[in-house]
Amino acid sequence: xxxxxxxxxxxxxxxxxxxxxxxxxxxxxxxxxxxxxxxxxxxxxxxxxxxxxxxxxxxxxxxxxxxxxxxxxxxxxxxxxxxxxxxxxxxxxxxxxxxxxxxxxxxxxxxxxxxxxxxxxxxxxxxxxxxxxxxxxxxxxxxxxxxxxxxxxxxxxxxxxxxxxxxxxxxxxxxxxxxxxxxxxxxxxxxxxxxxxxxxxxxxxxxxxxxxxxxxxxxxxxxxxxx
Amino acid sequence: xxxxxxxxxxxxxxxxxxxxxxxxxxxxxxxxxxxxxxxxxxxxxxxxxxxxxxxxxxxxxxxxxxxxxxxxxxxxxxxxxxxxxxxxxxxxxxxxxxxxxxxxxxxxxxxxxxxxxxxxxxxxxxxxxxxxxxxxxxxxxxxxxxxxxxxxxxxxxxxxxxxxxxxxxxxxxxxxxxxxxxxxxxxxxxxxxxxxxxxxxxxxxxxxxxxxxxxxxxxxxxxxxxx
DNA sequence: AGTCTCCGAATTGTATGCAATTCCTCTCAA
DNA sequence: TTGAGAGGAATTGCATACAATTCGGAGACT
Numbered sequence: 001x002x003x004x005x006x007x008x009x010x011x012x013x014x015x016x017x018x019x020x021x022x023x024x025x026x027x028x029x030x031x032x033x034x035x036x037x038x039x040x041x042x043x044x045x046x047x048x049x050x051x052x053x054x055x056x057x058x059x060x061x062x063x064x065x066x067x068x069x070x071x072x073x074x075x076x077x078x079x080x081x082x083x084x085x086x087x088x089x090x091x092x093x094x095x096x097x098x099x100x101x102x103x104x105x106x107x108x109x110x111x112x113x114x115x116x117x118x119x120x121x122x123x124x125x126x127x128x129x130x131x132x133x134x135x136x137x138x139x140x141x142x143x144x145x146x147x148x149x150x151x152x153x154x155x156x157x158x159x160x161x162x163x164x165x166x167x168x169x170x171x172x173x174x175x176x177x178x179x180x181x182x183x184x185x186x187x188x189x190x191x192x193x194x195x196x197x198x199x200x201x202x203x204x205x206x207x208x209x210x211x212x213x214x215x216x217x218x219x220x221x222x223x224x225x226x227x
Numbered sequence: 228x229x230x231x232x233x234x235x236x237x238x239x240x241x242x243x244x245x246x247x248x249x250x251x252x253x254x255x256x257x258x259x260x261x262x263x264x265x266x267x268x269x270x271x272x273x274x275x276x277x278x279x280x281x282x283x284x285x286x287x288x289x290x291x292x293x294x295x296x297x298x299x300x301x302x303x304x305x306x307x308x309x310x311x312x313x314x315x316x317x318x319x320x321x322x323x324x325x326x327x328x329x330x331x332x333x334x335x336x337x338x339x340x341x342x343x344x345x346x347x348x349x350x351x352x353x354x355x356x357x358x359x360x361x362x363x364x365x366x367x368x369x370x371x372x373x374x375x376x377x378x379x380x381x382x383x384x385x386x387x388x389x390x391x392x393x394x395x396x397x398x399x400x401x402x403x404x405x406x407x408x409x410x411x412x413x414x415x416x417x418x419x420x421x422x423x424x425x426x427x428x429x430x431x432x433x434x435x436x437x438x439x440x441x442x443x444x445x446x447x448x449x450x451x452x453x454x
Numbered sequence: 455a456g457t458c459t460c461c462g463a464a465t466t467g468t469a470t471g472c473a474a475t476t477c478c479t480c481t482c483a484a
Numbered sequence: 485t486t487g488a489g490a491g492g493a494a495t496t497g498c499a500t501a502c503a504a505t506t507c508g509g510a511g512a513c514t
Contacts, residue, residue, distance in 0.1 A: 017302035017303075017467095018302050018466090018467060018468090019467080019468075020290075020467080020468090021302065043495085044495075044496070045494095045495075045496095053468075053469085054468060054469045054470070055469085055470090055496090056283075056467080056468055056469065056470090057467080057468065057469095059287065059496090059497090060286065060287065060290045060467090060468095063247070063287045063290040063291045064290045064291070064293055064294055065294070066291055066294070067291050067292065067293070067294030067295040068294040068295075075244035075245050075248070075475085075496085075497080076244075076474075076475045076476060076495080076496055076497075077475090077476070077477095077495085077496075078495075078496080079496095088383055088384060091382040091383055091384040091385060092384045094382055094384075094385070095382060095384050095385045095388060098329050098385075102325050155318040155321055155322060156315055156318055157315060157318040157319045157321075157322050157392075158318060158321070158322045158325075161322060161388060161392075165384075165388075244497095245496095245497065245498090246497080246498075247497080247498090270465085271465075271466070272464095272465075272466095280498080280499085281498060281499045281500070282466090282499085282500090283497080283498055283499065283500090284497080284498065284499095286466090286467090287497090287498095302466085302467080302505085303465080303466055303467075303504075303505045303506060304465085304466075304505095304506075304507095305465075305466080306466095455514105456513105456514085457512105457513085457514080458511105458512085458513080458514095459510105459511090459512080459513095460509105460510090460511090460512100461508105461509095461510090461511105462507105462508095462509095462510105463506105463507085463508085463509100464505105464506085464507075464508095465504105465505085465506075465507090466503100466504080466505075466506085467502100467503080467504070467505085468501105468502085468503070468504090469500100469501085469502080469503090470499100470500085470501080470502100471498105471499085471500085471501100472497105472498085472499080472500100473496105473497080473498075473499095474495105474496085474497070474498090475494105475495085475496075475497085476493105476494085476495075476496085477492105477493090477494080477495090478491105478492090478493080478494090479490105479491095479492090479493095480489105480490090480491090480492100481488105481489085481490085481491100482487105482488090482489090482490105483486105483487090483488090483489105484485105484486090484487085484488100
């Protein structure tokens with residue numbers, strides 16, 4: 001169900017090369033999935049014990065996560081899972097909306113017919129999943145839906161930026177998985193995006209995707225207000 | 228003259244906390260400035276000797292640079308300065324154009340009058356620098372010009388993305404520093420951006436900045452063709 | 455001559471010990 | 485009771501030794 005942080009993650013299920021690399025993925029996954037909450041301290045000794053390795057690969061994994069923004073380190077203090085301010089988070093949502101919108105716009109103009117077909121397929125799968133009332137499963141395929149659009153933009157760097165932004169925001173979107181009513185609305189928004197992309201209307205795809213992500217942000221804001 | 232990779236770099240000239248952190252900045256700077264060419268291998272032992280430290284902080288510095296994309300690592304092989312394919316680079320320029328354009332658009336709508344004043348000031352400084360015929364100096368202030376716009380967008384995350392994209396592309400823009408004629412054209416393009424921002428015209432600022440960065444990309448493409 | 459294989463040197467990955475810094479607690483004074 | 489300060493325990497930063505893997509070349513074979 002987790003977001004794939006890098007395309008490397010796709011080449012899973014063969015023995016991981018180095019312990020540091022394995023730890024990096026494990027920690028990133030735990031953060032994105034919420035197992036490690038924002039603000040949580042990453043105790044090197046504890047992690048080393050938990051994964052039966054020395055502190056060296058633990059430290060290297062933590063260092064690798066710093067540049068991606070999931071973890072913050074201060075000298076001589078424990079690294080902590082990043083906890084952006086509310087203001088910063090709003091900015092991240094805003095940037096995500098812009099990036100996703102860009103991807104949708106490019107996708108509308110650049111997708112091959114095979115890619116458009118695949119997009120329609122995932123979109124249809126999501127429609128069927130609404131009935132099941134399994135938000136986690138819906139979320140899983142939803143990530144795939146967006147990933148198809150990133151790929152369709154035919155700009156690997158832009159796709160990477162968008163995906164990593166999505167991952168960084170992910171820990172703050174837990175609330176949505178509870179809200180069943182959101183699924184139907186989400187699918188309707190997707191539909192407007194898909195129609196525009198299939199029609200090759202870049203501007204409309206951009207606008208519709210922007211509107212969709214802004215709704216996602218509003219969900220977050222609404223949720224935090226109720227606390 | 229180098230791009231500032233993170234806001235932390237600004238708090239320079241007090242003793243660096245850890246050796247790993249110092250090395251990270253030093254290596255990032257060397258890569259962005261071109262001292263370390265794309266494809267160059269980062270030999271841990273050699274770097275350790277050169278900076279009079281053990282391999283441990285060298286490795287940590289390298290690991291920190293991987294996630295930011297400046298360095299690529301493969302297990303049991305020397306880390307190398309990232310050397311994106313031509314296709315990938317084009318994508319990065321395209322993304323940079325979009326990001327810079329977004330920043331300009333937000334800046335037009337959000338900058339305080341003090342910020343607009345500062346922008347006009349840097350712009351004027353650049354105009355005066357054209358006469359001097361010192362491309363490196365012009366480049367330095369040019370970075371400041373763009374940084375003012377990032378800050379004016381009032382979105383720290385977006386600013387971060389844009390800056391780091393600019394840094395990653397930087398090693399492939401050396402050629403421009405030679406071209407004196409480019410300075411005048413660059414300033415004219417800047418002028419259209421500045422006018423739009425000062426007028427508060429977000430759409431026009433976006434378009435003008437996009438056009439400006441595309442020119443930068445064209446410079447790169449033209450240069451690579453002449454090889 | 456060309457190619458394949460194997461072995462040793464060189465390089466990276468990990469573990470461990472010590473140094474440097476933080477933080478936690480206890481004491482003492484206002 | 486509260487605050488400041490000192491000292492020790494705990495944690496992070498770094499150096500070094502060793503393990504695992506890769507790379508290059510010598511030699512054999514076709």
